[in-house]
Amino acid sequence: xxxxxxxxxxxxxxxxxxxxxxxxxxxxxxxxxxxxxxxxxxxxxxxxxxxxxxxxxxxxxxxxxxxxxxxxxxxxxxxxxxxxxxxxxxxxxxxxxxxxxxxxxxxxxxxxxxxxxxxxxxxxxxxxxxxxxxxxxxxxxxxxxxxxxxxxxxxxxxxxxxxxxxxxxxxxxxxxxxxxxxxxxxxxxxxxxxxxxxxxxxxxxxxxxxxxxxxxxxxxxxxxxxxxxxxxxxxxxxxxxxxxxxxxxxxxxxxxxxxxxxxxxxxxxxxxxxxxxxxxxxxxxxxxxxxxxxxxxxxxxxxxxxxxxxxxxxxxxxxxxxxxxxxxxxxxxxxxxxxxxxxxxxxxxxxxxxxxxxxxxxxxxxxxxxxxxxxxxxxxxxxxxxxxxxxxxxxxxxxxxxxxxxxxxxxxxxxxxxxxxxxxxxxxxxxxxxxxxx
Amino acid sequence: xxxxxxxxxxxxxxxxxxxxxxxxxxxxxxxxxxxxxxxxxxxxxxxxxxxxxxxxxxxxxxxxxxxxxxxxxxxxxxxxxxxxxxxxxxxxxxxxxxxxxxxxxxxxxxxxxxxxxxxxxxxxxxxxxxxxxxxxxxxxxxxxxxxxxxxxxxxxxxxxxxxxxxxxxxxxxxxxxxxxxxxxxxxxxxxxxxxxxxxxxxxxxxxxxxxxxxxxxxxxxxxxxxxxxxxxxxxxxxxxxxxxxxxxxxxxxxxxxxxxxxxxxxxxxxxxxxxxxxxxxxxxxxxxxxxxxxxxxxxxxxxxxxxxxxxxxxxxxxxxxxxxxxxxxxxxxxxxxxxxxxxxxxxxxxxxxxxxxxxxxxxxxxxxxxxxxxxxxxxxxxxxxxxxxxxxxxxxxxxxxxxxxxxxxxxxxxxxxxxxxxxxxxxxxxxxxxxxxxxxxxxxxxxxx
Numbered sequence: 088x089x090x091x092x093x094x095x096x097x098x099x100x101x102x103x104x105x106x107x108x109x110x111x112x113x114x115x116x117x118x119x120x121x122x123x124x125x126x127x128x129x130x131x132x133x134x135x136x137x138x139x140x141x142x143x144x145x146x147x148x149x150x151x152x153x154x155x156x157x158x159x160x161x162x163x164x165x166x167x168x169x170x171x172x173x174x175x176x177x178x179x180x181x182x183x184x185x186x187x188x189x190x191x192x193x194x195x196x197x198x199x200x201x202x203x204x205x206x207x208x209x210x211x212x213x214x215x216x217x218x219x220x221x222x223x224x225x226x227x228x229x230x231x232x233x234x235x236x237x238x239x240x241x242x243x244x245x246x247x248x249x250x251x252x253x254x255x256x257x258x259x260x261x262x263x264x265x266x267x268x269x270x271x272x273x274x275x276x277x278x279x280x281x282x283x284x285x286x287x288x289x290x291x292x293x294x295x296x297x298x299x300x301x302x303x304x305x306x307x308x309x310x311x312x313x314x315x316x317x318x319x320x321x322x323x324x325x326x327x328x329x330x331x332x333x334x335x336x337x338x339x340x341x342x343x344x345x346x347x348x349x350x351x352x353x354x355x356x357x358x359x360x361x362x363x364x365x366x367x368x369x370x371x372x373x374x375x376x377x378x379x380x381x382x383x384x385x386x387x388x389x390x391x392x393x394x395x396x397x398x399x400x401x402x403x404x405x406x407x408x409x410x411x412x413x414x415x416x417x418x419x420x421x422x423x424x425x426x427x428x429x430x431x432x433x434x435x436x437x438x439x440x441x442x443x444x445x446x447x448x449x450x451x452x453x454x455x456x457x458x459x460x461x462x463x464x465x466x467x468x469x470x471x472x473x474x475x476x477x478x479x480x481x482x483x484x485x486x487x488x489x490x491x492x493x494x495x496x497x498x499x500x501x502x503x504x505x506x507x508x509x510x511x512x513x514x515x516x517x518x519x520x521x522x523x524x525x
Numbered sequence: 526x527x528x529x530x531x532x533x534x535x536x537x538x539x540x541x542x543x544x545x546x547x548x549x550x551x552x553x554x555x556x557x558x559x560x561x562x563x564x565x566x567x568x569x570x571x572x573x574x575x576x577x578x579x580x581x582x583x584x585x586x587x588x589x590x591x592x593x594x595x596x597x598x599x600x601x602x603x604x605x606x607x608x609x610x611x612x613x614x615x616x617x618x619x620x621x622x623x624x625x626x627x628x629x630x631x632x633x634x635x636x637x638x639x640x641x642x643x644x645x646x647x648x649x650x651x652x653x654x655x656x657x658x659x660x661x662x663x664x665x666x667x668x669x670x671x672x673x674x675x676x677x678x679x680x681x682x683x684x685x686x687x688x689x690x691x692x693x694x695x696x697x698x699x700x701x702x703x704x705x706x707x708x709x710x711x712x713x714x715x716x717x718x719x720x721x722x723x724x725x726x727x728x729x730x731x732x733x734x735x736x737x738x739x740x741x742x743x744x745x746x747x748x749x750x751x752x753x754x755x756x757x758x759x760x761x762x763x764x765x766x767x768x769x770x771x772x773x774x775x776x777x778x779x780x781x782x783x784x785x786x787x788x789x790x791x792x793x794x795x796x797x798x799x800x801x802x803x804x805x806x807x808x809x810x811x812x813x814x815x816x817x818x819x820x821x822x823x824x825x826x827x828x829x830x831x832x833x834x835x836x837x838x839x840x841x842x843x844x845x846x847x848x849x850x851x852x853x854x855x856x857x858x859x860x861x862x863x864x865x866x867x868x869x870x871x872x873x874x875x876x877x878x879x880x881x882x883x884x885x886x887x888x889x890x891x892x893x894x895x896x897x898x899x900x901x902x903x904x905x906x907x908x909x910x911x912x913x914x915x916x917x918x919x920x921x922x923x924x925x926x927x928x929x930x931x932x933x934x935x936x937x938x939x940x941x942x943x944x945x946x947x948x949x950x951x952x953x954x955x956x957x958x959x960x961x962x963x964x965x966x967x968x969x970x971x972x973x974x
Contacts, residue, residue, distance in 0.1 A: 185823070185829075186823055186824070186825060186826055186829055187823065187824040187825065188824060188825040188826070189825070189826060216823075216829075217823065270953060271952045271953065272952070272953055272954075272955065273952070273953075273954055273955065276952065339955060340953045340955075341953075364955065365953075386854075386858065386861075387854065388642070388853070388854050388857075388954075390953055390954055390955055391952065391953060391954060392638050392941055392952075392954065393938070393939040393941060394938065394939075395938035395939075396641065396642045396645040396857070396940070397645070420823070421822055421823035421824070422820060422821070422822075424820070425820070428861065428865075428916055431916030431917065432858075432861075432916065434916075434917060435916060435917045435918070435919055436919070480916050480917075481915060481916055481917075482861065482864035482865050482867050482868050482914065482916060483864065483867035483868060483871075483914065484868065485868065485871075501830075501832070502822075502831070502832035502833055502834060502869075503832075503834070505802070505830070505831075505832040505834070506802075506832055506834035506837070506838065506869075506870065509802045509803055509805070509832075509838050510834075510837075510838050510841060512803070512805065512806060515806040516806040516807055516810045
């Protein structure tokens with residue numbers, strides 16, 4: 088048997104530890120923090136100059152210009168910097184998808200049309216490489232949503248820090264529904280007019296049949312004191328039917344939005360509309376319904392060739408102007424980090440900067456019923472906070488500090504680690520690779 | 526009568542004397558981002574016959590010259606996209622691992638609305654590329670966004686060097702190895718396909734040269750059978766065509782550098798090159814360039830180990846780098862895409878804007894004509910409401926050869942040229958993306974880039 092050099096083995100071992108560490112970003116720390124000399128963008132209570140924010144036990148303990156710094160606090164001087172509440176992306180696949188083209192890394196689309204009992208929270212991968220890449224942009228919470236099918240599952244609001252889905256869970260769930268998309272769709276839709284109509288009617292009929300079954304199941308459930316036959320699909324929808332749970336209803340086309348509004352009203356659903364690409368066409372109807380909207384990506388093409396080139400950019404602002412409560416989403420996974428820029432585009436095309444900021448902070452918090460916890464810098468709220476060199480919607484702005492649930496999160500991701508390693512790669516070009524020497 | 530109609534139609538669809546229309550104008554008092562020669566405040570630009578003829582304060586213009594007031598506005602060179610698929614009708618000839626004989630320039634679509642929407646993002650020139658289905662794909666076409674003209678040939682960027690698409694990694698492997706059961710099925714196979722094609726090109730070129738010599742002595746000499754595919758490979762070997770290679774991983778980039786070194790080929794820009802940053806010193810030493818995404822990653826395995834700092838690392842290592850779109854959506858906001866390099870690595874304003882102007886011009890071999898605001902260059906100009914690197918900046922006007930092709934204030938909403946008479950109300954397209962690297966292979970796969 089060959090003998091191995093123990094020093095070599097030790098070297099390999101040490102090296103492998105080093106490599107393993109390089110796969111993970113540094114650990115977050117918990118404690119008492121004082122952010123001093125800062126400009127504070129509270130979102131709900133104006134802008135404070137030369138202010139202090141105290142973080143303790145995961146919460147915001149104090150905010151103001153006359154705050155005593157606790158003796159046990161770790162002081163972070165924020166002179167010249169601005170403190171913002173963490174941003175919220177109201178619609179993503181984050182945590183449910185690692186690599187878009189590889190189906191075994193996608194956990195958002197279960198088999199079947201009717202799978203409302205599927206829990207996004209079950210499949211959230213806290214170790215997804217995408218999560219640190221996202222949060223270093225100041226996005227601290229996202230809706231992780233299932234998709235595909237009529238009722239694809241239950242979405243969950245999560246914070247982007249934690250070792251388990253439970254630790255990440257931020258207190259809101261909703262049943263996702265894809266409202267039937269009717270009519271001609273896409274430039275390669277070669278169906279006859281008759282077939283288009285037939286397919287539309289069929290889709291609506293199927294929705295109503297499904298809902299009739301939910302009604303029946305709810306009635307049996309009531310009359311049997313919760314002893315209806317085991318049917319997890321229908322059981323998951325009963326709270327929506329009874330107005331006790333929220334449905335996030337994806338609908339985009341003008342006529343479908345109107346149909347959805349009518350259906351929601353008739354069935355007295357507690358609803359949030361999502362997508363709503365053509366919301367600007369029927370903004371008044373949406374405003375009248377009082378139903379909040381989550382729209383995006385803002386940075387997108389118009390939905391019709393005849394539309395103005397910037398209609399996608401303007402949609403959020405036009406709905407807001409009509410009186411709709413509008414939150415902004417990216418509908419992305421790996422590039423949820425672009426949420427602030429989507430809000431920036433909304434601001435460039437008609438929304439005020441203040442409203443665009445609200446659309447990624449307090450508005451989603453209100454829509455999800457968690458405005459007592461996140462969405463602004465206020466005493467008693469969860470410490471989801473980032474500190475930046477200025478307006479986070481501006482690409483040149485740098486994020487300098489990040490807190491999620493009071494954890495001081497390092498501004499590290501695999502992408503920053505690669506930057507550090509390769510900016511000045513060592514060794515550089517070796518001799519054999521110089522032209523003419525090969 | 527019918528002949529007259531036909532003739533007048535023919536006339537209106539062709540360009541008089543092969544000349545594209547050009548215009549005269551003077552753009553007054555803008556903040557001019559020349560890119561190559563600094564930023565000039567309250568400066569005028571005089572345009573005559575589609576060229577920039579003077580830059581300076583309070584310039585005199587011939588009487589009657591159209592005046593554009595750019596007071597308080599930012600004026601920059603027209604943006605150039607080194608990788609897109611807009612303005613063409615076909616993208617992939619996915620029938621063979623080598624299709625160097627086909628040209629996307631034969632499939633220009635003047636009616637593609639994406640051209641107008643690109644103009645609305647300040648983009649005046651794009652590189653319409655063959656797709657990435659084949660290891661050696663078709664020849665690409667640099668086009669100018671002269672939206673409104675009907676003649677396909679009017680979109681061709683005159684005297685732009687020839688370019689050809691190569692593709693490494695997953696796409697050709699999936700289309701040919703997995704999809705068609707032919708080589709390549711691995712990155713080893715990809716290398717062999719390229720080496721074989723260059724070797725065939727050498728043999729063909731030698732035969733042609735031998736024939737040219739023979740012809741002098743013997744008028745009855747028989748020429749070799751003409752083969753466009755290998756003639757194109759010979760042209761690459763002779764430095765007449767710039768390779769534009771779809772690539773992602775560092776190892777495959779190194780592989781191609783080694784192959785090119787062996788065959789004496791020097792002109793190459795790596796497209797996408799998500800792992801270009803890992804071999805930045807090798808790229809710089811070779812003189813190879815890179816055209817990358819601002820932040821796209823994780824849409825397939827070969828882009829999982831990416832970083833949005835790619836453009837910065839490449840730039841800092843001396844690689845001529847551009848940021849491209851590869852998308853009819855993204856081409857509309859390349860100014861914002863290049864601005865992200867200020868978040869990811871802190872490039873200066875000029876460095877960031879070079880990524881979408883002079884650098885892509887260098888990669889396409891047209892930097893003597895476009896890519897900066899300089900006297901003698903084409904009057905391809907974009908006017909913004911503010912600094913184009915700010916997310917709040919809005920493109921207001923885009924000029925190609927001295928002609929306004931996009932005007933936010935005055936253009937109607939519906940800018941379609943070709944309208945299907947059967948289409949009573951325009952169809953809902955939703956968010957479908959059609960300008961992609963893998964277009965034309967949908968029957969086999971459904972995937973992007």
